[in-house]
Amino acid sequence: MTTxxxxxxxxxxxxxxxxxxxxxxxxxxxxxxDGTSMEHLSKAxxxxxxSIYHHVTGKEELLRRAVSRALDGxxxxxxxxxxxxxxxxxxxxxxxxxxxxxxxxELPYVTLLLRVRGNTDTERWAMERRRExxxxxxxxxxxxxxxxxxxxxxEVRLATRLVFGMINSLVEWYRPDGGGIGDREVADAVVxxxxxxxxxxG
Amino acid sequence: MTTxxxxxxxxxxxxxxxxxxxxxxxxxxxxxxDGTSMEHLSKAxxxxxxSIYHHVTGKEELLRRAVSRALDGxxxxxxxxxxxxxxxxxxxxxxxxxxxxxxxxELPYVTLLLRVRGNTDTERWAMERRRExxxxxxxxxxxxxxxxxxxxxxEVRLATRLVFGMINSLVEWYRPDGGGIGDREVADAVVxxxxxxxxxxG
Numbered sequence: 001m002t003t004x005x006x007x008x009x010x011x012x013x014x015x016x017x018x019x020x021x022x023x024x025x026x027x028x029x030x031x032x033x034d035g036t037s038m039e040h041l042s043k044a045x046x047x048x049x050x051s052i053y054h055h056v057t058g059k060e061e062l063l064r065r066a067v068s069r070a071l072d073g074x075x076x077x078x079x080x081x082x083x084x085x086x087x088x089x090x091x092x093x094x095x096x097x098x099x100x101x102x103x104x105x106e107l108p109y110v111t112l113l114l115r116v117r118g119n120t121d122t123e124r125w126a127m128e129r130r131r132e133x134x135x136x137x138x139x140x141x142x143x144x145x146x147x148x149x150x151x152x153x154x155e156v157r158l159a160t161r162l163v164f165g166m167i168n169s170l171v172e173w174y175r176p177d178g179g180g181i182g183d184r185e186v187a188d189a190v191v192x193x194x195x196x197x198x199x200x201x202g
Numbered sequence: 203m204t205t206x207x208x209x210x211x212x213x214x215x216x217x218x219x220x221x222x223x224x225x226x227x228x229x230x231x232x233x234x235x236d237g238t239s240m241e242h243l244s245k246a247x248x249x250x251x252x253s254i255y256h257h258v259t260g261k262e263e264l265l266r267r268a269v270s271r272a273l274d275g276x277x278x279x280x281x282x283x284x285x286x287x288x289x290x291x292x293x294x295x296x297x298x299x300x301x302x303x304x305x306x307x308e309l310p311y312v313t314l315l316l317r318v319r320g321n322t323d324t325e326r327w328a329m330e331r332r333r334e335x336x337x338x339x340x341x342x343x344x345x346x347x348x349x350x351x352x353x354x355x356x357e358v359r360l361a362t363r364l365v366f367g368m369i370n371s372l373v374e375w376y377r378p379d380g381g382g383i384g385d386r387e388v389a390d391a392v393v394x395x396x397x398x399x400x401x402x403x404g
Contacts, residue, residue: 089401141400150400154391158383162395165371166364173363181360189356193364197399198343198352199291 013051017065020045020055024062025108033063033112034119060122067116067126070109073102074133088143089150089195095137096163096194097187103170104183111171134164163194215253219267222247222257226264227310235265235314236321262324269318269328272311275304276335290345291352291397297339298365298396299389305372306385313373336366365396 015023027036027044038059042049056062077083082094103110113130116123138160144150150159167190174186217225229238229246240261244251258264279285284296305312315332318325340362346352352361369392376388 092400144400149402151394151398151402154394154400155383155387158388158391159395159400161375162368162371162391163400165374166368169364169367169371172367181357185357186360189360189364192353192356193361193396193399195399195401196353197395197397198346198356198361198365199397200351200353201403 011046013047013054015045015047015051015055017055020052021062021065021069022108024059025066025112028063028066028112029108029115033059033116033123060120063112063116063120064122064125066109067113067122067129070102070106070113071126071129071133073106073110074099075129077102078133078136087149088140088147092137092140092144093191093195095140096167097191099137099167100170100187100190101183103167104174104176104186107171107174107176114168114171134160137164166190166194213248215249215256217247217249217253217257219257222254223264223267223271224310226261227268227314230265230268230314231310231317235261235318235325262322265314265318265322266324266327268311269315269324269331272304272308272315273328273331273335275308275311276301277331279304280335280338289351290342290349294339294342294346295393295397297342298369299393301339301369302372302389302392303385305369306376306378306388309373309376309378316370316373336362339366368392368396 023045024041027040031040036059038049038052041052041059041062045052056065077095077098080094080098083091083098085091113126116126118124118127138156141150141160142156145152145156170186174181174183176183225247226243229242233242238261240251240254243254243261243264247254258267279297279300282296282300285293285300287293315328318328320326320329340358343352343362344358347354347358372388376383376385378385
């Protein structure tokens with residue numbers, strides 16, 4: 001530690017696993033995971049590379065922890081009571097709202113998850129888990145269609161892609177500090193749009 | 203030309219402005235505009251850098267032509283008869299459908315437009331034009347709301363962002379060669395979802 005401070009002007013390492021992860025995720029989102037080196041992480045955190053290795057085995061472990069946080073948030077939704085019981089269309093509506101809440105609440109982690117490209121084992125694992133989540137939501141939509149609660153003229157896989165497209169686009173423009181739009185308002189608008197559409201019922 | 207072939211094994215330059223642009227856009231989308239050098243373009247096109255300079259002043263001109271093609275496609279929609287006359291909600295529905303058609307028809311050009319980040323004058327100009335297009339569509343939604351044809355509980359700017367989010371997400375997964383989903387089917391599904399929503403009217 002002392003050596004590191006003398007060598008690089010680095011600050012004392014007071015990081016917890018969570019606070020170091022937050023720094024890493026910011027750098028990954030700015031530079032891309034591939035474009036981030038341990039040197040970049042060390043500079044952004046203000047501690048030496050060896051201090052970072054004291055916390056983790058390397059940048060891939062940081063990636064795994066970061067995307068796990070996003071995936072745990074998303075899969076956690078499916079275990080919640082209103083996602084498990086009741087009519088499929090109501091469960092789907094609940095899951096849609098909660099997805100928006102997880103996206104806005106865990107914004108940098110989900111942003112990273114949505115941007116991984118599959119160059120490492122961890123990235124491929126993350127993409128695989130993401131596809132599994134999409135698949136489970138699509139199953140819910142399929143069940144709602146089987147119940148006769150969904151318009152018959154949109155193919156389930158296509159509808160799932162479009163709904164995920166709308167929700168995931170939040171990472172491009174939603175900022176927790178506002179622009180005047182709160183997370184509750186966004187969740188309400190997404191649910192309203194996805195389930196009722198824009199047009200006022202005639 | 204002869205020199206180029208001797209030096210680099212480059213092929214004879216039979217490019218038209220359009221075919222050279224198609225190559226450039228592919229490279230821009232793969233490497234990012236910032237990450238693309240004239241060297242990359244020369245290699246991808248199989249002609250020398252000086253041959254490329256015979257066609258254009260540099261990579262920024264290629265970017266300008268490429269995003270112009272996307273922007274001309276989008277702004278062209280607003281000049282079409284069904285986008286100009288009639289009830290605002292019907293015009294909006296027409297514009298939504300045509301946006302999907304332009305996105306799927308001009309996929310690489312619109313993909314590039316959606317990814318520019320504002321580091322050069324041309325990129326900033328493209329982002330400005332894109333915002334202007336978004337603004338005009340938002341105005342149409344505002345007019346439809348004023349007519350009483352839109353549900354009252356979604357704020358116009360937020361709804362515009364979400365609808366654009368859904369449509370723009372197409373560049374992430376739509377491929378003209380299929381996966382079994384045609385452009386017509388996608389346009390129908392987007393219009394259905396945006397205007398009617400998923401839930402079957404009670």
